[in-house]
Amino acid sequence: MTDLLAPQTVVTQRQARIRHFLMCRPDHFDVTYSINPWMEPEKPTSNELAIAQWEQLHTLLVSLGHHVQTIDPAPGLPDMVFAANGATVVDDKALVARFRHPERDGESQHYVDWFRAQGFTEVRQAEWDNEGEGDYLTTRQGILAGNGFRSDPRSQAEAEALFGRPVIGLSLVDPRFYHLDTALAVLDEDEVMYYPEAFTPESRRLLRTLFPDAVIADEADAVVFGLNAVSDGYNVILPEAATGLAAKLRARGFRTHGVDLSELLKAGGSAKCCTLELRH
Secondary structure, eight states, X not given: OOOTTXXXXXXXXXXXXXXXXXXXXXXXXXXXXOSSTTOOTTSOOOHHHHHHHHHHHHHHHHHTTOEEEEOOOOTTOGGGGOGXXXXXXXXXXEEEOBOSSGGGTTHHHHXXXXXXXXXXXXXXXXXXXXXXXXXXXXXXXXXXXXXXXXXXXXXXXXXXXXXXSOEEEEEBOOTTSOSGGGTEEEEEXXXXXXXXXXXXXXXXXXXXXXXXXXXXXXXHXXXXXXXXXXXXXXXXXXXXXXXXXXXXXXXXXXXXXXXXXXXXXXXXXXXXXXXXXXXX
8 A cells, every 4th residue: 555665765864743634434326327537337337445445545534644534425516525625614614516527516515514513713615616625725835726627716716815925826628637646646735746738838837936846746646646646745656657757756755545445536536635625
């Protein structure tokens, strides 16, 4: 599951920072509809295998010292396992998702209720289509906001007003990478990795300006969802099939942990999709 013993090619002073995550156990996981190119309802799925793979990810996060809370899964909402899509959370403020597809509409109220029960200072459901950390990723420079397939560009002003941080729009063009977190991952506050071909030329130029030293993924690692990764600034959890990307990360001084979430990939999600960061 993890390559803790893999040799590091560069010695750095990277430091892991304890994070808080929200996850949702895939008790009702299935692929019964298709709202992205990865979903093929005619292919069989295994709920038992999805749960086992999710539990490995949960166990790994806890073993690395992170705090993990869970939200109860709801029958009839098989994609609720992808908790990252449920909201964006910054400074104890939660902007809860408004999903583009009606198949996921029912998830939003569960997240609103959960955040309110947990005592978050402000909980608001987005006015415009906004799929949470699927499309909104926080860096030191600002919040990177993906659009083109799911989140409405008008949701960016709403997020900027709520969080009081600049929101930087990035346009996606490849339907395989329909959320920002499938094409880009935040490694540390000022470091990212991404797949350039998932973005418009204008967004590529912007990314090169903002992150000139970014880790660049190739197509082979991108299509196994290698960029749908979770990082604490030192440990990076990503699909075990993304071997080339893992090698690049180790060369930068990160410690990589490969996980098998192949069953969840049938619904178009991997490690990051399963983890919503709660930024207190």
